[in-house]
Every structure is written in C-alpha cells, then in structure tokens.
Amino acid sequence: MRTTTNLYLCSMALSDLLIFLCMPLDLYRVWRYRPWNFGDELCKLFQFVSESCTYSTILNITALSVERYFAICFPFRAKVIVTRGRVKVVILLLWAVALCSAGPIFILVGTNECKATEYAIRSGLLTMMVWVSSVFFFLPVLCLTVLYSLIGRRLWRRKENPVGPISSRDKNNKQTVKMLAVVVLAFVLCWLPFHVGRYLFSKSSEANSPIISQISEYCNLVSFVLFYLSAAINPILYNIMSKKYRSAACKLFGVRRAPGRSVQSIVNAESFSVCNEYSWST
Numbered sequence: 001m002r003t004t005t006n007l008y009l010c011s012m013a014l015s016d017l018l019i020f021l022c023m024p025l026d027l028y029r030v031w032r033y034r035p036w037n038f039g040d041e042l043c044k045l046f047q048f049v050s051e052s053c054t055y056s057t058i059l060n061i062t063a064l065s066v067e068r069y070f071a072i073c074f075p076f077r078a079k080v081i082v083t084r085g086r087v088k089v090v091i092l093l094l095w096a097v098a099l100c101s102a103g104p105i106f107i108l109v110g111t112n113e114c115k116a117t118e119y120a121i122r123s124g125l126l127t128m129m130v131w132v133s134s135v136f137f138f139l140p141v142l143c144l145t146v147l148y149s150l151i152g153r154r155l156w157r158r159k160e161n162p163v164g165p166i167s168s169r170d171k172n173n174k175q176t177v178k179m180l181a182v183v184v185l186a187f188v189l190c191w192l193p194f195h196v197g198r199y200l201f202s203k204s205s206e207a208n209s210p211i212i213s214q215i216s217e218y219c220n221l222v223s224f225v226l227f228y229l230s231a232a233i234n235p236i237l238y239n240i241m242s243k244k245y246r247s248a249a250c251k252l253f254g255v256r257r258a259p260g261r262s263v264q265s266i267v268n269a270e271s272f273s274v275c276n277e278y279s280w281s282t
Helices: 004-021 023-031 040-073 075-081 084-101 113-123 125-160 168-207 210-241 243-252 263-281
Strands: none
Touching: 004 023, 004 040, 004 084, 004 210, 023 040, 023 210, 040 075, 040 084, 040 125, 040 168, 125 168, 168 210, 210 243
C-alpha cells in the first residue's frame, strides 16, 4: 500500500483528521456564538488549521491527479520522474504553501469580531482572502477537469485500439481514475457552498445589505455541514470503490474477512471429486 498515490491519500487523511479535531470548537461556536470563553489565541488557531487543511486538500488532490496523468499517459517517463522520495518533498511543499496562504486568518478572525472585520475591510485583506480562496478552488477544479478529460481520452483510445490483451495495470488505472473522479466530484459539491457563502459575506460586510447578509447566513449553515461531510466522506468512498482499501482496512483493525473460494481451490475440489468418482467406478 506504500505507493505514490497512497502517499497523497495519507496527506489528505491527515488534513481530514485535523479538521475533525477542530469540530468540537466549531460546534461550541454554533451553540453559543458569544461570548467565546477559550481565548483569542485558540479562536485564531482553530480557524487557521481549518483554512490550511482546506488548501492542503485541494492541492493534494490536484497533485495526485497530475501524477495519475503522467502515470497513464506517459508511463515510462513517470517511472523515472515520479518516485516516493520526490512525492514526499512535493507533499511537504504543498503543506508549506497551504500554511502560508492561510496566514492572514490570524488578522481576519478574533474574539472582537467587529474590529477585526472593520480592519479587514479597510485594509482590503478580506477581499484578498476571498480572492485567494477562490483561486485555490476554481483554478484546481479547471485543472482537474482538463486532466481527467485527457486521461479519459487516452483510456478510451486504448480501449478502441488495443495493442494486445487488456493488462491488469490498465484495469487498475481505470479503477483509480474512477475513484479519484468521484472524490473530486464530492469535493466540488461539498466546497462550492462554502466559497459562495464567503463571497456573499464579503459583499454583505462591504455593502451592509441585510438581504445579502441573511442569504450569507444560510449559505454558511449549509457549508458548515458540507465542510465536515467532505472530511468524512473520503474513507467511505475508498471503501466502496477499492478492494485493496477494504482489505487493508480489515487488516488494520483486525477484522477477519469471510474466506472466499479462489479459482485454485475450485479446481482442486473438482479434481478431487473426479478422482473419487474414478476410484469408486474402478
């Protein structure tokens, strides 16, 4: 299971776990919005972690899709270029970019929300963060659409003009692409309301419009649920679509799977019954 693909999936799993560690604080904030009794530092920190994990997830999905594109479209070149050591370096760089991009959160949020929002509007920091989060969402989505279109075209051409019998590698590539496409689709559906709500919040703060503010509140409520759903749905999708993941998960948690009859055992059983019939007839 220690492949380059699974290294990216482990990085995404780490960001999901960090998001869930922040969930109790977020639930408390929904239950009792004011006063915040855990200090200004913790308020800033858990918002920073959530923002960083958001950026890290989309960057890891994009990098993983690029890696799959090279592995399928340029397999021989990918064997030389894509190594586990280089992938680990790429993952560290992605986390560094995510952490740096989420840095302005320390200024945008705080226990004194009115002053923080007023300062962010005057300095243009709120608008900048909206643009940054939008770029981190829409640009990778565009990149993923192009990549999966190219991958789909390559796999379709192989299917239409096969050079030889379909190898197990092609089957694994198709299965991996299907799984990643579903993960990307789930990510887009879960995160789109979040970015729409953030955009509306920035506009309501600038224009002081009660209608936009009310719509923004509903979007924030929906995006709050989808935010944690996106962190919880990936293991479920892996379990549904990947036999290797199910086997590894059962092994990890010490669950014994029901023994299935292999082809070799069926052949042996048939041979044994034939021998018995021959011995009884003689």
